Amino acid sequence: MIRNAIPEGAFAMTSRIRSVALTATAVALGSLALGGVAHAVDYPAPKNPLVASKKPKGPFRTLTVCSKGCGYKTIQRAVNAAKAGDTIRIRPGVYRERVVVKGTKKRYLKIIGDPRKPTRVLLTGIRSKPLTVPSNGIVINGADEVVVNGIAVQDYGSNGVFAVNVNGYKITNVVAKRCGVYGIYAFNSVGGSIMTSTAAWNSDSGIYVGQTPPQVKPKRTIIRNVTSYGNVLGYSGTNSRYVTITKGRWFNNGLGIVPNALDSEKYAPPEDNVISDNDVFFNNWNYYAGAPFQVRAAATGVPYPIGIGILLFGGRRTIVEGNRVYGNYLVGVGMIPQILLNQKDAVDLIGNQIRANVYGNAGNNRNGRDI
Template identity: 50%
Template sequence: MIKTPSLAVALSAVAFAAPPALAAEYPPPANPGKVPAASKKGRKLVVCKRGCRYKTIRAAIKRATGRDLIVVRPGTYREGVQILGRRYDGLRIVGDPKNPRRVRLDGKGVRGAGGQNAFFVNAADGVTIRGFYARNYKANCFFVVNADGYTLDRLVAERCGVYGIYAFNSKGGTMSNSEAYYNNDSGFYIGQTPPQKGRKKRSFVTNVKSYLNVLGFSGTNMRYVTIRRSQFFNNGVGIVPNALRTEKYPPPEENVIADNDVFWNNFNYYRGAPFKIPTSGPAGLSAYPIGIGILLFGSQGTIVENNRIFGNWLVGFGMVQQFELAGDSDPKLREAATLRNNVVRNNRFGLDGKDLNGRDLAYDGSGTGNCFQGNVLTSPVPYLGSQATYAPCPGPSENAIDPTVLGEAAQWIAAQNPKKPETFEQFWLRHPHAPRKGVKPVERYRR
């Protein structure tokens, strides 16, 4: 067993002074009432502002079953849509896939449960939501929970209270061709994936853009998730699979992060943000230092490969044990804290020397079977700590802890003070950014 250095205890005290956000129990499926009869082929229910039978999406939902297709015409709909229970298994709801911004759900001024989420799917399997733009909801823009299969495609999620596009306690889903920004926790989130035996039902996050969020992608205790061909930029941190006690099934396990562009994640939201800074969770606790591209905070069996990671001024890729769990009295939580069999290979750091990270790699050396191979490093500080800590593949039966890495990380965390935003930048190693068509780097938000 790897012994946890005493420094880890100090780190946990600094970073976890309060519980993370959304440590909540979600409601069971509501009774849908009398189910309308549906033809074997299903029906097409059309929603529009004028000239249609249904003037609201909720009205169409009340008449629909899972065999049906609901088509929503362009317009602004001030409502929250709830899809609850097995009656809706397989339901498809389609706005404008070619231009999702034409079909807008806006939560501003919507009271009660309708103002919490634009779309809330609970215990309905295989639901498809495609071609919508949601903004200004108090909780999440698009939220699926307790589902076996889901498709969230061609969506835009702006300025929702916690997450943009979110799946919880679900499996076998797809998030694709979508965009999330101005969310005060993460743009995309898959969490608390139930363990599976045998052949796994994987979830796929493909061709998404996430920017100007606290986190681009958060994955608390997520499993069997592949994140690929996507862009995470101008967030506080780009991608963070993490193990937390506040959700079931730690740690994150058997995930793949491949062929993504992860760059310019130096957004210091404490200097100004298009959202309200949360008082708990990653931002309120400063648990994740700003300026990191990809961070594995307790992970097992994760593959990070063929990514392009550049312009992140603290660290390009980081991997540390979940130090808050490492000293727990529960052996299952101590195990969840441990880094095991993670592979970091064939990633290109620093855009061929044109857009450098502050440090390319940071790893505390804890755990077993963790390895690095074929990565192209260009930063003047390619490794935090000793290069010998970054074992080649296949990984060793026991990695070698480097206490200097945890020591430096402790300094980063201890120095952070939300009342002094400049403290989040004091350990950055700045380098010039290379021009990128259609995108500008943002460290400080200005209206």
């Protein structure tokens, strides 16, 4: 086990941690393959999500969406007509629209497609337009505990499914592909879950949780049983906290999993996250040599390198435990102080632990360096 047990505010490191940090830093700065970093795009102004909305009492209705013969032809019209706690059932088809679920009057709404085969219900942007045009597939803004289940989203200029300013959300059985920034995105929110979903070929990260407000009694965000591949970053968590990432598959990204600290969002650095029981492998994709999206410039000027499985870029009290990490050609697991951060009291690595991970796939697919 490697324990980064540095007292609060201290800068000194043990010699072992210093070696890891310096090695990873040299890798990051010396890599010729440049990668993108997390940055929020096209989102509503942050509001306080710490106070949860009351659960609605009902009675509740079910509204059905389809191209012909249903009550509603578009998802947005059904959302507009729905009240808190209602269910929207979407029949198979292609829906070319942007859906906005906004405000407490839409709390606890359930938007359900085909949980068994999400690609039968496809929400799509306009592929002919450049993905630099800001747009989101589904935005949940200030509506607590909304469920999105069994839907595929693709070809939006910004994000596939985006939850912001909410206290709780459930995103499950979602397929998010070829979006201009993030596939599945939660920002300035409390709790919530992303489960049994796939994110691929998104031009920043497949899954992103950012700017989690500090909480006296934390509600954890659960990311479980997801698959993320073909993205610049499989998972990015800028200034995220209380996130548990478990039982996922993270492969063929530029970099697999990277909780990170940036000045572009509040509440640096990331804290109290857990990365456990994941398969993190072959994150060596040089998207600069060819990618189905426009590669974005790095926000910090020091982009993440290609070929790392898990990287802690700043952070406190993160546990990396029981993962299977192999075939990442630079480093399996690394950590670096965020030396570029303006918020100097958030630069240091404090209290992080790397323990009980399995490296190299029994020698068949070794990392360039395990730790």
